[in-house]
Amino acid sequence: MTTPAQARSFDAAAAVYAANRPSYPPALLDAVEELAGLRLAGSRVADVGAGTGLGTALLRARGARVTAVEPGDGMAAQLRRTLPGVPLVRGDGDRLPLRSGSCDLVTYAQAWHWTDPERSVPEARRVLRPGGALALWWNDSDATVPWVAAQDARLRHFFGAEETAAAQDGGGP
Numbered sequence: 001m002t003t004p005a006q007a008r009s010f011d012a013a014a015a016v017y018a019a020n021r022p023s024y025p026p027a028l029l030d031a032v033e034e035l036a037g038l039r040l041a042g043s044r045v046a047d048v049g050a051g052t053g054l055g056t057a058l059l060r061a062r063g064a065r066v067t068a069v070e071p072g073d074g075m076a077a078q079l080r081r082t083l084p085g086v087p088l089v090r091g092d093g094d095r096l097p098l099r100s101g102s103c104d105l106v107t108y109a110q111a112w113h114w115t116d117p118e119r120s121v122p123e124a125r126r127v128l129r130p131g132g133a134l135a136l137w138w139n140d141s142d143a144t145v146p147w148v149a150a151q152d153a154r155l156r157h158f159f160g161a162e163e164t165a166a167a168q169d170g171g172g173p
């Protein structure tokens with residue numbers, strides 16, 4: 001369960017996010033095209049929770065006609081600076097400010113978890129044309145890479161995840 005304050009927490013760090021957040025590999029967009037059964041070139045795409053525009057920029061580079069949807073003031077301002085030519089509408093995935101049937105594809109790059117699926121699923125269905133697709137993706141760390149595994153262990157230790165897991169194990173029947 002996320003709170004509105006958590007969902008807006010990106011805004012204060014939008015410039016740092018834009019400077020440091022890694023983008024996504026080309027293979028991701030290849031997979032989107034394959035799984036959604038469409039070519040991005042010429043497709044009408046809503047990139048929801050667009051943030052600073054990492055996913056938006058990649059979709060646009062493939063020739064998609066992208067509209068960015070972003071609720072946060074700071075992230076939206078950063079996207080306007082980064083991608084001044086991209087249409088940006090303010091709103092969120094639970095109440096999409098888009099016409100019914102107006103999209104071939106709706107994407108959420110690391111943003112779907114901020115929505116309420118009871119609302120965001122019907123909203124995505126509403127704005128998609130029949131046969132359109134919803135694509136959701138997240139970065140995940142690859143624990144087979146030694147330095148990634150070591151960092152994950154440090155983070156778990158720092159945030160007390162081991163203690164929480166041990167307490168939960170001890171609390172069961």
Ligand SMILES: C[S@@+](CC[C@H](N)C(=O)[O-])C[C@H]1O[C@@H](n2cnc3c(N)ncnc32)[C@H](O)[C@@H]1O
Pocket residue numbers: 007008010021048049050051052053054055070071072075091092093094108109110111114115116
């Ligand atoms: C981790 S960032 C991802 C930004 C961008 N898509 C990317 O790939 O870098 C999550 C974004 O979701 C936005 N967000 C928060 N609540 C949302 C909601 N209910 N619907 C859509 N986006 C939301 C935040 O403002 C933020 O820009």
